[in-house]
Amino acid sequence: MTQSSGNGRSGVLALAGGVGGAKLAVGLARILNPNALTIVVNTGDDETFYGLHISPDIDTVTYSLAGLANPDTGWGFAGDTFNALETLKTLGADAWFGLGDHDLALHLRRTDMLRSGMTLSEVTLDLARRMGVRHPVIPMSDEPVRTIIKSTDGEMSFQEYFVHRRSEPEVIGLTFEGADSANASPVFQRALENVEAIVFCPSNPFLSVDPILALPDVREMIVASDVPRVIVSPIIGGRAVKGPAARIFETFAHKPPSALAVAEHYEGMATHFVMDNEDAASRGAVEALGYQVLVTETLMIEDTHKIALSTAVCKMAGVSI
Amino acid sequence: MTQSSGNGRSGVLALAGGVGGAKLAVGLARILNPNALTIVVNTGDDETFYGLHISPDIDTVTYSLAGLANPDTGWGFAGDTFNALETLKTLGADAWFGLGDHDLALHLRRTDMLRSGMTLSEVTLDLARRMGVRHPVIPMSDEPVRTIIKSTDGEMSFQEYFVHRRSEPEVIGLTFEGADSANASPVFQRALENVEAIVFCPSNPFLSVDPILALPDVREMIVASDVPRVIVSPIIGGRAVKGPAARIFETFAHKPPSALAVAEHYEGMATHFVMDNEDAASRGAVEALGYQVLVTETLMIEDTHKIALSTAVCKMAGVSI
Numbered sequence: 001m002t003q004s005s006g007n008g009r010s011g012v013l014a015l016a017g018g019v020g021g022a023k024l025a026v027g028l029a030r031i032l033n034p035n036a037l038t039i040v041v042n043t044g045d046d047e048t049f050y051g052l053h054i055s056p057d058i059d060t061v062t063y064s065l066a067g068l069a070n071p072d073t074g075w076g077f078a079g080d081t082f083n084a085l086e087t088l089k090t091l092g093a094d095a096w097f098g099l100g101d102h103d104l105a106l107h108l109r110r111t112d113m114l115r116s117g118m119t120l121s122e123v124t125l126d127l128a129r130r131m132g133v134r135h136p137v138i139p140m141s142d143e144p145v146r147t148i149i150k151s152t153d154g155e156m157s158f159q160e161y162f163v164h165r166r167s168e169p170e171v172i173g174l175t176f177e178g179a180d181s182a183n184a185s186p187v188f189q190r191a192l193e194n195v196e197a198i199v200f201c202p203s204n205p206f207l208s209v210d211p212i213l214a215l216p217d218v219r220e221m222i223v224a225s226d227v228p229r230v231i232v233s234p235i236i237g238g239r240a241v242k243g244p245a246a247r248i249f250e251t252f253a254h255k256p257p258s259a260l261a262v263a264e265h266y267e268g269m270a271t272h273f274v275m276d277n278e279d280a281a282s283r284g285a286v287e288a289l290g291y292q293v294l295v296t297e298t299l300m301i302e303d304t305h306k307i308a309l310s311t312a313v314c315k316m317a318g319v320s321i
Numbered sequence: 322m323t324q325s326s327g328n329g330r331s332g333v334l335a336l337a338g339g340v341g342g343a344k345l346a347v348g349l350a351r352i353l354n355p356n357a358l359t360i361v362v363n364t365g366d367d368e369t370f371y372g373l374h375i376s377p378d379i380d381t382v383t384y385s386l387a388g389l390a391n392p393d394t395g396w397g398f399a400g401d402t403f404n405a406l407e408t409l410k411t412l413g414a415d416a417w418f419g420l421g422d423h424d425l426a427l428h429l430r431r432t433d434m435l436r437s438g439m440t441l442s443e444v445t446l447d448l449a450r451r452m453g454v455r456h457p458v459i460p461m462s463d464e465p466v467r468t469i470i471k472s473t474d475g476e477m478s479f480q481e482y483f484v485h486r487r488s489e490p491e492v493i494g495l496t497f498e499g500a501d502s503a504n505a506s507p508v509f510q511r512a513l514e515n516v517e518a519i520v521f522c523p524s525n526p527f528l529s530v531d532p533i534l535a536l537p538d539v540r541e542m543i544v545a546s547d548v549p550r551v552i553v554s555p556i557i558g559g560r561a562v563k564g565p566a567a568r569i570f571e572t573f574a575h576k577p578p579s580a581l582a583v584a585e586h587y588e589g590m591a592t593h594f595v596m597d598n599e600d601a602a603s604r605g606a607v608e609a610l611g612y613q614v615l616v617t618e619t620l621m622i623e624d625t626h627k628i629a630l631s632t633a634v635c636k637m638a639g640v641s642i
Binding site for chain 1: 412426452
């Protein structure tokens with residue numbers, strides 16, 4: 001059953017990157033019907049390895065929703081083996097991008113389906129459904145967008161920076177190659193026009209959410225939208241729960257990582273802001289930017305945390321669950 | 322060191338299909354230097370599965386030479402796991418073509434290298450070398466040739482017939498699609514001009530060796546060659562050691578499977594014929610076709626059998642080892 005607000009709009013659009021986004025997506029999926037939630041995922045991190053189209057953020061979200069994600073890392077397939085990778089190394093492949101055997105099958109299947117002419121949206125929905133995922137997981141675009149990191153060590157792709165170089169190079173510039181000419185995927189476009197609330201999941205603002213916002217018209221449509229738009233801060237107590245977000249605030253945005261810095265980053269894009277209890281002191285400063293603020297526990301370890309935070313987010317946005 | 326006969330020609334060219342060919346190739350490789358043996362392998366069985374270029378006969382020969390072949394089946398990677406295949410099935414792939422995880426890596430790497438512009442010969446040599454194979458394993462052609470089986474159940478590819486349908490359909494016709502316009506691979510062409518002996522490994526005459534002979538000029542060059550050409554019969558006592566050769570003699574060639582039938586099939590192509598002790602009774606009939614005949618033990622179970630048979634073949638052909 002579709003929940004519907006008075007203006008004819010219904011459902012929630014969640015914008016997500018990898019692990020942090022996947023956690024909130026799992027919570028939202030536990031409290032919202034499949035037709036009341038659209039999860040749009042960053043594809044700026046997509047890359048071709050071993051000839052296969054790999055969509056790391058889509059996979060992390062899909063595996064998480066399917067209950068198949070490796071609980072230790074948050075990404076990859078739980079209990080996977082790495083036999084193919086071992087042989088790839090023997091055979092001379094530059095095998096720094098780790099792929100488990102089960103995981104590999106997903107990339108193989110995706111690549112084969114894309115080559116047959118299906119769009120990334122169609123492929124993603126089909127594969128997610130086959131993994132038992134009932135909520136729509138949608139790539140931000142069916143056209144290629146690639147996040148290019150300009151660093152003190154030169155230009156590199158996201159995976160080169162994040163996986164191969166372990167986020168060590170200092171980020172001094174970001175380009176979302178192809179974003180100008182790529183279109184938001186059809187389901188994403190429809191969601192932007194029809195949902196009753198938009199949620200910015202606690203993903204890296206620069207590397208996971210900004211590529212989504214860089215697509216033509218997306219930022220403008222969100223800004224012009226009159227529905228509640230809720231940001232969940234990925235920075236807690238000055239630290240990123242996972243990944244390089246905190247360092248990028250320092251070296252690229254030249255400000256200390258904080259909930260306030262996140263609020264400033266998204267200023268004008270959203271109406272509501274969720275920050276952790278640890279950051280309560282900056283509540284006033286964030287409210288001064290025009291946000292309605294909720295201070296609560298935002299660290300998501302167990303599913304109960306994911307559900308509690310999602311429930312608070314929906315309540316704040318006036319979405320009935 | 323290259324062995325050389327008086328006419329300036331040197332080395333042995335072995336024509337091979339899958340398991341039977343691989344066994345003799347292993348024996349030949351144990352007694353001949355890498356520069357004295359060229360193993361040319363059928364690629365009519367090649368096919369694309371899951372978007373990957375698969376060369377079953379090349380892999381069987383390469384794995385066998387590398388000591389990596391599954392000893393129970395004669396093909397595939399010893400001790401392989403099948404985790405990717407399991408997931409491929411979950412994800413809706415038509416997964417009747419079994420691929421282990423280590424095996425998959427080989428196909429991935431091959432496909433990626435081919436897509437980068439390398440020829441199948443270059444890729445095959447590189448991958449074999451990385452698996453520790455010192456003797457050149459060469460695809461019969463760098464261009465696609467596909468064996469199409471016309472059967473009482475309709476037309477199908479070799480793998481569809483052999484793997485999916487377990488060789489059950491009755492073969493009534495064979496086409497080597499693309500063979501007219503494909504060229505023998507460069508190393509194969511050079512070997513045809515330069516070797517001092519040609520060995521027809523005990524592979525399926527119709528499905529493994531005939532595709533090689535169907536390439537432009539190959540049959541003619543072999544017939545016109547004045548070097549010893551030795552056939553090792555794949556039929557022992559009226560039975561094929563492995564595979565559908567015996568049935569195909571009956572249903573397609575309309576004669577009982579026998580060493581004599583093999584000799585008739587290759588009539589005019591070769592000078593020497595090796596048959597099993599079991600078939601000694603037909604020695605005279607095969608000699609009457611113009612062959613010099615060796616009757617010996619031809620069943621290859623252990624490496625000692627492979628070496629003994631290879632030694633006998635080389636001796637018969639006047640190749641010093």
